[in-house]
Amino acid sequence: MTVDSSFKAMDGQAPLLQVAGLTKRYGGVVAVNDLGFSLGKGQILGVIGPNGAGKSTLISMLGGALQPTEGNIFFNGRNITATSAASRARLGIGRTYQIPRPFLDMTVEENLLVPLYARSPFANRKIVRLECRALLEKTNLVDVADWRARDLPLLRRKRLEVARALALKPQLLMLDEVGGGLVDREIDELIELVRQVAPETDGIIIIEHVLRVVRECCSTTMVMNFGEKFAYGPTEDVLASDDVAAIYLGSAHKKQGRAEGANAAAQAGAEPVPDAALSQASHGLDSIVAPPRTPSGEAAPELLRLEDVCAGYGQARVLHGLSFGVKAGQAVAILGCNGAGKSTLSQVIAGTIKPTSGSLRFDGADITSMAPHRIADLGIAQCLEGRRIFPTLSVEENLLLAARRVAPKEQKERLDAVYRLFPILAERRGQAGTSMSGGQQQMLAIGRALMSRPRLVVFDEISLGLAPVIVDRLYTALDVLRKAGLTILLVEQDVERSLDLVDTAHIVSHGNIVLSGSAVEVRNHPGLKDLYVGAGHEEPRESVCV
Structure with missing residues (x-):
């Protein structure tokens, strides 16, 4: 699929997030290579790709858990490439994790009070409690507010993970494979939750392997393969692409031929061993x-x-x-x-x-x-x-x-x-x-x-x-x-x-x-x-x- 590099922020607005030349290397392994894209205000971007494409490395760099080897990340026009994860959270970048990470021995309500007070340590207690109640209602957790987090079923834990991220009042919300491990009925509820919280943010990035979540929630989708941007554009067009299907089915390499053989040989560090040998x-x-x-x-x-x-x-x-x-x-x-x-x-x-x-x-x-x-x-x-x-x-x-x-x-x-x-x-x-x-x-x-x-x-x-x-x-x-x-x-x-x-x-x-x-x-x-x-x-x- 031809990459539409001109597909930028919506309605001509300045982008909420802009990534330029982002690269992450681990020794001889390049996890993300020269990646660039932008997220407009009001946009929901899906990021998909086969296992090992670099999606988790990308979200870790955007959130500040990993520092890129090269490239820059701009948030609301500010270069945050060297900014710590905690500082990015204060600036308005919130995220969830593939495996929910609540404080297991705290109640659901206590788990939400932690980020609420972290954002405003000296806030009025009554106001904080009202905010907490609103989050519980928004994420459908009111009936389990007094439960310990370890006692929650998986879907409720994922809802709590989203609620904790929303407690920071993020401008950018990043959802990392929130559909993993859920059955179809639970996926329905998750999609509805994403739609409910979308107006609370300026933009959302959904990194996901459950393609139905991307199809029903995202206006734009970026496909990653071998750490690079393979496709970028309207979700419907991207998911209908035979080339995108090919990277999931593994047939894309047949279309590429042997043109990259020299580069791959360099990756191996030696001339390829002939098949006959x-x-x-x-x-x-x-x-x-x-x-x-x-x-x-x-x-x-x-x-x-x-x-x-x-x-x-x-x-x-x-x-x-x-x-x-x-x-x-x-x-x-x-x-x-x-x-x-x-x-x-x-x-x-x-x-x-x-x-x-x-x-x-x-x-x-x-x-x-x-x-x-x-x-x-x-x-x-x-x-x-x-x-x-x-x-x-x-x-x-x-x-x-x-x-x-x-x-x-x-x-x-x-x-x-x-x-x-x-x-x-x-x-x-x-x-x-x-x-x-x-x-x-x-x-x-x-x-x-x-x-x-x-x-x-x-x-x-x-x-x-x-x-x-x-x-x-x-x-x-x-x-x-x-x-x-x-x-x-x-x-x-x-x-x-x-x-x-x-x-x-x-x-x-x-x-x-x-x-x-x-x-x-x-x-x-x-x-x-x-x-x-x-x-x-x-x-x-x-x-x-x-």
Whole structure:
């Protein structure tokens, strides 16, 4: 989609917020790159994009929690780039958080009195109480005013989060993924709340993955991808764009071609490894790929089975009765938008989040309540979202952590196999793990998962924030591992690349599996695009097997 850089403040007014050249780097990773946009007075701007696009980094820079590496932020014509978060709040910038952060042991009313008195420490008590009562009424919290915040259900906590931000009387209100974890009925209430509070502010920014909230609340929408502004304009036009749909489905890279190959190679820090060389690396991977335990001539048994799994975080309900299986030697994808529940599913399989109901079995053994380290001992390895590289350890030390209980000779064999798969790691073996580029760190994370010689690896969002040509190389490596017999569970947003790799795919939406089938069947399903960038009201869907 063509970016309309001339789409500025409404009615020719001076903008409430103006961002110019905003950039944030973390070592070799560029989270936000040369971003510019403006927010007019009276405007509600939606900010959307796939996981890892830079949305959370952006709101943290706007709120003052993070300082940009480059660029400037202007609020009401004043440069606030170096202004602290507390000072920005006093100037009139309020925000909510993805996970509500009330004072848990205070009542709802007390939680609102804190920002009210922070804004006016010597205000008349009667006036403050009247303001507090008005906020409770506006956000529909009067009936729970005396409840402790920890006792509130999720939607009420989100209402309290908005009320606390409004208590500061912000000119600019920033709502960070307030729709996360809510069911459709609760989304209806949230949309109505946003409409009610809009007149109380000069402008609102909604960073959201629930696109219905953006569609029904925002006049303007900005799409971010790889830390940059991908599209900006009227919401209806942006959400109808095939190019915007492509970045959610993961097919945008096919339109871009190989023009950016040189830049991506620079990100990797070396010339890309030819696909042929990666294919040759498949020989001798027995040291890092445990072969399926299937008698000759017999059908592959089911290695992993989830049955009616429900899980979440406190009051947030995330997974709603997921059931599926993974056969030995099979590659299966779990696909869906940001917030669908994919990473929660990864953590349930790892044992770091316990399901509230349902069961998990691995090679016939019940692992539902098993400790994470016991699950790992059975042969399930995790390549976690965010890479989780130990910053004080070298590349080789990071790799050896996963093989610390095997003999030195076997350690060397496993290292050699990983280095054949990713030669750049051999070149950087003595370098600190986090000093490398994002692409190299992802290679290290994959290599570390393989060092335990797993029977199944869960790869969680390995394409996150990386240039397309680097992601192509990573997926070529996964294909090599698949052909070597590794059982793969791929948790991803990138539909096109995933479907090129796997045998079977399941699409997850709002914590439910809504579409299942072979890679070909899922790719050709007419409802696939709508599941990612739905065209209207998102009613609950029945699971469809094709």
